[in-house]
Amino acid sequence: MTETNDLPITVAGAGSVGCYVGARLAAAGRNVTLLTRPALAAEISRHGLHCSDLEGHDIDLSPDRLTLSTAPSEALAGAKLILVAVKSHDTEAMAALIAEHAGDDAVAVSLQNGVSNAGILREHLGSERVVDAMVPFNVVQNRPADAPPRFHRASGGVIQVETTTTGLRSVLDVQHMPVAERDDIEAVLWGKLLVNLNNGLNALSGLPIVEQFGDRRWRALVARQLGEGLAVLNAAGIRYAPYEGVPQRVLALALRLPDALFRVAAKRMLSMDKNARSSMWEDLQAGRHTEIDYLQGEIIRLADQVGHPTPLNRRVLALVKEAETAKKGSPGLPPEAVSGPL
């Protein structure tokens, strides 16, 4: 076994992203512990962990290929690398658990959406011990109720991690899960946030992303919301990197094309599983809190500072909060109900 494979890695909050990333690392021989909830831990220990992707690289990990834990004290104590994969509203609590239970030499990597998570981790752990990262792909957990846990990468992309001198990239970069280093990780995260503004629209629509983007009325809303976000970031002087090589202002233009032209222009973007929906849709379906305050919420906070109007971002935030409170899953709204009295 190499030193890399000995390094104890804990996935802190193993759900969709955490189980997918953890499974790929464990399949490559890394020493992985999943800190997860009891129900999922029980299922994985009974059935193992099935992991798949768009290209057909399926793996079935038997339970002995990784360690499962539901106790933060146990899962975090010996960890040297902690991959934080909880939703943004749980970062503060997870940061406190890491500070309490992990050793002073453990490094935490945020695999989360939004732009505030690494900052929260740094407040608890110090800036030397926190690395930011961006996961570009979608992970879905679609399976029949009694089937074994299955984590499917439903779209493509390379994980981006903040450049470090510690060899982190080579620990995380394994077969079927490429990882690249970035010197401009903050811009990468803002670029992803602009794209994640669609999470709210997608969750309200209840549609798979491919179907949502097949409808020009939804695309017009995505473009309008993105346009508000771009205007606010430009006014605030915040840099954002292209997402998957596509500048967001080009995306905003492409979204307004008629269906046939859009299908050609966005062929690569649309090459995703036909069932893929945003992680926010999963939250609404499960009756959980969403990350809307960390996506539209960031744009609205900045807009208030720079004095820019963001009516659509505000309306999407309000509608998602209504759906959260109702706890009836996605409201399945048509685009006209979202654009409403704007």
Ligand SMILES: NC(=O)C1=CN([C@@H]2O[C@H](COP(=O)(O)OP(=O)(O)OC[C@H]3O[C@@H](n4cnc5c(N)ncnc54)[C@H](OP(=O)(O)O)[C@@H]3O)[C@@H](O)[C@H]2O)C=CC1
């Ligand atoms: N899903 C996706 O396709 C993508 C998600 N992301 C981002 O990645 C991050 C994670 O998302 P995702 O994987 O979808 O989230 P999930 O909700 O699927 O996974 C997070 C898991 O962490 C668990 N958890 C929270 N606190 C603890 C704790 N103290 N101990 C043990 N388990 C805990 C949650 O349990 P419980 O729900 O019971 O609290 C949940 O099962 C988010 O920021 C998301 O935006 C980024 C790219 C794609």
Ligand SMILES: CC(C)(CO)C(=O)C(=O)O
């Ligand atoms: C992959 C993407 C952009 C959209 O599904 C996402 O980040 C999410 O679902 O949270």
